[in-house]
Amino acid sequence: xxxxxxxQYDWESTKQSIYAKTAQDVLAALHTKERRTLEDFKxxxxxxxxxxLEQMANMSHAITQKRFGKTIQMFAPMYLSNxxxxxxxxCGFSLDNKIPRTTLSATQILAETQAIKSMGYDHILxxxxxxxxxxxxxxxxxxxQIIRPHFSHxxxxxQPLDQTDYTELISEGLNTVLVYQxxxxxxxxxxxxxxxxxxxFNYRLETPDRLGRAGVKKIGLGxxxxxxxxxxxxxFTALHLAYLERNYWQTKYSISFPRLRPxxxxxxxxxxxxxxxxxxxxxxxxxxxxxxxxxxxxxxRPIFRNHAFKLGITSMSAxxxxxxxxxxxxxxxxxxxxxxxxxxxxxxxxxxxxxxYEVVWKDWDLTYDVV
Numbered sequence: 157x158x159x160x161x162x163x164q165y166d167w168e169s170t171k172q173s174i175y176a177k178t179a180q181d182v183l184a185a186l187h188t189k190e191r192r193t194l195e196d197f198k199x200x201x202x203x204x205x206x207x208x209l210e211q212m213a214n215m216s217h218a219i220t221q222k223r224f225g226k227t228i229q230m231f232a233p234m235y236l237s238n239x240x241x242x243x244x245x246x247c248g249f250s251l252d253n254k255i256p257r258t259t260l261s262a263t264q265i266l267a268e269t270q271a272i273k274s275m276g277y278d279h280i281l282x283x284x285x286x287x288x289x290x291x292x293x294x295x296x297x298x299x300x301q302i303i304r305p306h307f308s309h310x311x312x313x314x315q316p317l318d319q320t321d322y323t324e325l326i327s328e329g330l331n332t333v334l335v336y337q338x339x340x341x342x343x344x345x346x347x348x349x350x351x352x353x354x355x356x357f358n359y360r361l362e363t364p365d366r367l368g369r370a371g372v373k374k375i376g377l378g379x380x381x382x383x384x385x386x387x388x389x390x391x392f393t394a395l396h397l398a399y400l401e402r403n404y405w406q407t408k409y410s411i412s413f414p415r416l417r418p419x420x421x422x423x424x425x426x427x428x429x430x431x432x433x434x435x436x437x438x439x440x441x442x443x444x445x446x447x448x449x450x451x452x453x454x455x456x457r458p459i460f461r462n463h464a465f466k467l468g469i470t471s472m473s474a475x476x477x478x479x480x481x482x483x484x485x486x487x488x489x490x491x492x493x494x495x496x497x498x499x500x501x502x503x504x505x506x507x508x509x510x511x512x513y514e515v516v517w518k519d520w521d522l523t524y525d526v527v
Contacts, residue, residue, distance in 0.1 A: 157362050158399050165395070167341055171388040177202035185443075186211065192444045197394050200440035201387045209436055216439035216468040219446050228508050229471040229516040230501065231279040231311070232272050235480045236260050236299060240285030242352030244338075246380060246416060249285040251352065259284075259291055264485045265302050271484035275475060275501045278517045279309040281334070283478075286315035286354055293321045297328050304329040311376070315353065316363040322370035334376030334412070335363045339383040340392035344426075348383060364396065368404030375400065375409055376451070381434075382416030382425030390437055397448065410449035410471070411441055415456070431460050435467060442468030454497040461497055462507060474504035 177199040185196035186208065199205060205212065237259035240249040248255070260268065272280060282299060284291045296314065303310060311332035312325070322333070339345050342357055349355045364375050377396055379389040397409055413434060416425045429437075434456075441450055452461060452469045454476040465472060474497070477483050497504075505515045 157365050158396060159358050159361055161399055162340070162361065162392070162395070165392070167388060170391060171385055174198045174202050174387050174391060177204045179204050179207070182208050186215065194391070194394060194398060197440060197444040198391060200443060201390055201437060205436060205440070206432070209432060209439070212436065212439040212443060213467050216442040217466055219442055220466075220468050220470070223446050224470050226513045227516050228465055228469065228513055229279065230277065230505065231281055231309075231471060231473055232275065232277045232501070233281040233283050233313075233473060233476050233478065234265075234268050234272060234303075235283045235478060235482060236265065236295075237284040237287065237291045238480050239287040239290050240352075241287050241289075242285075242354040243350050244352075244354065245348045246383065258480050258486065259295075260480055260485065262298065262302055264481055265299055267484045268481060269303050269306050273306050276505075276517050277501070278307055279311070280307045281311040281313060281473075283313045284315075286352065288315065288353070293317065293324060296325055300325065300328040300330060311374075313376075316360050317366070319366040319370050322367055322372060326370060326372060330372070332374040332376060332410075333367050333372055334378075334410075335360070335367070336376075336378040336380065336412070336414070337361060337393070337396070338380045340379065340389055340396075341384045344384050364400055365403075368400060368407055372407060374449075375404075375407055376412060377409065378412040378414060380414055380416055381429050382427060385427055386429045386433070386437070390440075394441070394444065397445065408449065409447075410451055412451045412453065413437065414453060434460075435464060438464060438468045456496055458497045458499060461504075465508065466511065466513075472504065472508075474499065474501040 181199040182202070182205045185192060185199040188196065200212065238249045239257045239259055240251055242250065243252050244250045280303065296312065300310060309331050310329055311334060312330060313334040316335060337360060338348065345357050346355065354360065364377065367375050377393055379393055393411065400409060415429060438450060441448060449470045450468050451471045452464060453473050461472065480486065508515050
């Protein structure tokens, strides 16, 4: 389990190590002829790397085109439920927020499916709050049975489940599971998750292990940027990725970059990350790991997404609704968080194509070796 590996690292000493990196360390990471290490990644996300951003961007762009070509895969999230039994300080669905709760019925799921399909999508991400009793494995199985005939690739972002649960869902057509640790800072994690099953740090941390053993096609990792020092959290994400690639090498991996956005019960970010720093992080991941897929959501501003997608990003969402039934059923229900890029999928696709890229509406099936 990753937990025993993770516990060998101390947050503060790791943070100090990142901030102690020098310009010489950055140059060594950029110009090494060997496979880049986690120490190289520390250098690339350090403050010392900021003056090298243009060089990093050019290198990241070249690596991405060599590995993935000039293609961007597009997907849409479908929120099935805002019911949740957790208290999370940053989420609009948190149990302590007195909001109307709703869970889509089979008929409503089909209506949302048809609305998203009409936009051209063939890759869908199913999202719920964490409410095991009302939105549990049986509900997910029924949803997959409804949705599977309409989409070639189905991802979920729901509560962590047991390995046997994932095995059942994979047999129903599940391809990918996104499970964000939110923050790898164990003590601060407790502050942000005081109630509910999500308060179990280790159970969430070990979810990708259960997914790997279940044989899921792809696992998505990430943290909620703004809860803690983004450089240190990103290092632990890269550490987690390195561990998973060694132990579950037949699985593919993706990284997302959600920055804290306004929501009901809004939490002020502990640490701000500006656009240059997010660009640095995207490039650092691409230079460190040429195989991992990188995803950028509608949390980001249009002007940023217009430029950043060329620097290492492989997938983007568009036209996203973060409320249950937001596409066709109940368009005014409460959002989980506010989106920033509200352009239509057609507008995003046109922007991507105007830069000489191809839009892929379904998940590509890339094969590669991980050593």
